Amino acid sequence: MKKIAIAVDAMGGDFAPGEVVKGCIIAAQDAPHVDIILLGLHDILKTELEKHVAPDTVKVEAASDVINMDEEPAWAIRNKHQSTIVVGNKMVREGRAQAFVSAGNTGAVVAAAILIMGRIKGISRPGIMVRFPMRNRDVYLIDAGANSECKPENLLEFAIVANSYLSSVIKIENPSVGLLSIGEERSKGNDLIKDTYQLLERAKLNFYGNVEGKDIPLGTTDIVVCDGYTGNIALKLSESLAMEFVTELKALASSSLLAKFGGLLLKSGLEKMRKRIDAEEYGGMLLLGVNGVCVISHGRSSSKAIRNAILQAISAVEGGVVAKINEDLKGKPYLYV
Numbered sequence: 529m530k531k532i533a534i535a536v537d538a539m540g541g542d543f544a545p546g547e548v549v550k551g552c553i554i555a556a557q558d559a560p561h562v563d564i565i566l567l568g569l570h571d572i573l574k575t576e577l578e579k580h581v582a583p584d585t586v587k588v589e590a591a592s593d594v595i596n597m598d599e600e601p602a603w604a605i606r607n608k609h610q611s612t613i614v615v616g617n618k619m620v621r622e623g624r625a626q627a628f629v630s631a632g633n634t635g636a637v638v639a640a641a642i643l644i645m646g647r648i649k650g651i652s653r654p655g656i657m658v659r660f661p662m663r664n665r666d667v668y669l670i671d672a673g674a675n676s677e678c679k680p681e682n683l684l685e686f687a688i689v690a691n692s693y694l695s696s697v698i699k700i701e702n703p704s705v706g707l708l709s710i711g712e713e714r715s716k717g718n719d720l721i722k723d724t725y726q727l728l729e730r731a732k733l734n735f736y737g738n739v740e741g742k743d744i745p746l747g748t749t750d751i752v753v754c755d756g757y758t759g760n761i762a763l764k765l766s767e768s769l770a771m772e773f774v775t776e777l778k779a780l781a782s783s784s785l786l787a788k789f790g791g792l793l794l795k796s797g798l799e800k801m802r803k804r805i806d807a808e809e810y811g812g813m814l815l816l817g818v819n820g821v822c823v824i825s826h827g828r829s830s831s832k833a834i835r836n837a838i839l840q841a842i843s844a845v846e847g848g849v850v851a852k853i854n855e856d857l858k859g860k861p862y863l864y865v
Contacts, residue, residue, distance in 0.1 A: 531563060534841050535616040535625035538568035538576075539594045540632025542828050548631065549576040551834025556583045558835070559842055565625060567591040567612040591615040594632075597827065601635035605643060613637055617644035620820035627821035627841035629812065631829040637822065638674050638815060645820040648689075648850070650857035653678070654817030655686040656756070656824065657693065658763055661809070664747030668694060669708075671753075672813055673760035680723040683707070683753050684731060689816035690751045691733055692856050697847030706739030706749035708758060714738060720755065728753075811836030814844060816853070821845050 536552055538545045545568055552564045563585050566573050570590040577586065593611040595604040605614060613632055617640045619625040630637045638656070647654060655671035670686040671678070687705045694703040707725055709717035714725055716738060728735045736749045741762065744752060754762070811833045812825035821844045825837045 533563040537612040537630035538566040551831035554835040555838035601639040631825035651817040662747040671756035675756040678755040683724040692853040696852035703750035708754035709738040808833040
């Protein structure tokens with residue numbers, strides 16, 4: 529069996545390259561059967577590696593340019609052929625890596641994956657999928673920001689690729705699919721939602737029906753489908769609320785002697801909850817629908833988030849998600865019954 533290689537954009541993110549290199553080394557220790565290839569300025573990365581005891585499975589490949597966060601994605605991809613994002617996607621396309629991980633310019637990562645890796649046949653628009661770790665079950669929302677304007681067929685494709693991921697990688701049999709709307713009734717929502725409802729109802733999927741925003745924390749369905757504009761707002765709001773909740777709890781726990789005592793009693797449970805809602809625990813979001821595994825991490829990713837993003841990429845590769853999506857789409861692009 530061919531050894532897995534994960535290409536990592538070592539220059540992407542607010543804390544690159546230091547935190548990225550550190551995260552790669554931690555991931556390499558957790559997954560010694562995988563090669564982790566750092567992409568970036570060779571001398572800088574060698575200097576960073578010398579600060580650590582790095583396993584032999586952590587390697588460096590030179591990429592002489594970087595796409596900055598404020599650069600227009602399409603222009604940057606056309607003009608920065610040796611950037612870490614372009615080089616990483618080419619490595620996956622050529623089979624020299626099985627996945628690409630980046631905390632860099634999200635728009636550039638998505639555009640490069642579509643243009644260089646290419647779309648899976650039957651997929652017109654790949655979607656970004658994010659995991660919401662809820663108490664009852666993990667909820668996977670797609671699209672979380674790749675496509676601000678969508679057609680009903682796009683939302684159906686999002687449901688199909690998410691279904692393939694959950695069944696092949698997470699091993700959830702017949703995952704349930706909900707369509708994010710302003711009400712549970714099939715008559716609720718705008719034209720996009722109403723038309724998508726009809727497509728999902730006819731598809732070979734375990735379609736639950738419409739779900740509301742409240743159903744995400746309740747874990748009503750395994751998958752929640754929406755357009756990228758709505759999904760990104762839901763994602764950013766949930767991240768902000770989670771951070772504010774933890775901050776408020778810390779403030780309350782130190783507000784008085786009695787509160788401090790209560791905080792000590794609840795410390796174990798609160799720590800479990802903090803860990804569950806911490807976005808760095810899952811590390812990044814999967815771009816599903818391209819011919820390769822692509823994980824997009826937050827620009828503020830620490831070494832912990834990078835490590836978890838790499839492990840997520842490894843799981844997607846080992847779970848054969850790309851092959852599963854291809855199989856599910858073969859000969860019947862919309863899986864109608």
